[in-house]
Amino acid sequence: DAGITQSPRHKVTETGTPVTLRCHQTENHRYMYWYRQDPGHGLRLIHYSYGVKDTDKGEVSDGYSVSRSKTEDFLLTLESATSSQTSVYFCAISESRGADTEAFFGQGTRLTVV
Amino acid sequence: SQELEQSPQSLIVQEGKNLTINCTSSKTLYGLYWYKQKYGEGLIFLMMLQKGGEEKSHEKITAKLDEKKQQSSLHITASQPSHAGIYLCGADRRLTDSWGKLQFGAGTQVVVTP
Incomplete structure (x- = not known):
């Protein structure tokens, strides 16, 4: 699994609420x-990162933001969740x-998103 | 993505029989990835092909990338129940796009019957 952990594994949230998903890796991968x-x-692809504080948009980035303040963590934030963002997210x-x-x-x- | 077509969409194969899945790109590939996914689970990396004409094997799974690097086939020999799942191909187009981003086909669902 290359030391990748996503959290949470399951989440139900209400429309309009902010949600942050976390991806944590233990092997110092740059990308x-x-x-x-x-x-x-x-x-x-939603967003990607090629280093700490270096991120770029993917194919479906609208409604999402990301942050990478440390090599090991890449966070995906839905600022105001909508039902169209109901999905399975993979890091x-x-x-x-x-x-x-x-x-x-x-x-x-x-x-x-309900 | 229509730029990356997988065929067939699904197939049912009897245990012990062979099967082939194709992945065709409308644009030049730098590399082509194959993954397997069980329902509700993550993607398992199978192999990556980069050079035209390259062929790789892992256990009973063999994948080839054609000389013009726009089509790949995945072949499973003597299928077993453990081969059931969804097979996904992913295109690496780093020559015309950013490094490491993958564009995926819609997947091929494989069912193995006794």
Whole structure:
């Protein structure tokens, strides 16, 4: 699992409330990513980070913000949750191993916005 | 994403039979990742292909990347119940996009029957 821990694993929240999901890694990986997975859309990139305080937008970044103040933690925040943000959220890291690049995912966070 | 098409969408195979899943990109690939996902769980990294013509194997799973680097196939030999799940391909387009971001296909659901 490349030392990736997501928390919480499950959350139910009300529309309009702020929500923060945490991704924690223990192996000093530089690159970290947040994806969401939805039926019919597959996995889509929300935001990613290429170092402490270095982040950029992905394909579906509207309504989300991220922060990375430490190498090991990458936080995803929904400033004001909406029902369309009900999804399963995955954190990922990528790592170069010689000529190859491997990308590993966390176990996911299932978020329901009611 | 329509830029990355997986086929078939789903398949049912009898235990012991072989199966093949295809992943076709409409844009040039730097690399192609294969993952397996059990329902409600995270993605398990299978392998990453980078060089045109490259072929990798892990246990009974073999993946190939065609010479023009726009199509990959995943082949499972003598399928077992443990091979059931959703197989996802992910495209690395770092030559035209930022490093490490993956664009995923919709997935192929594999069911293995006794």
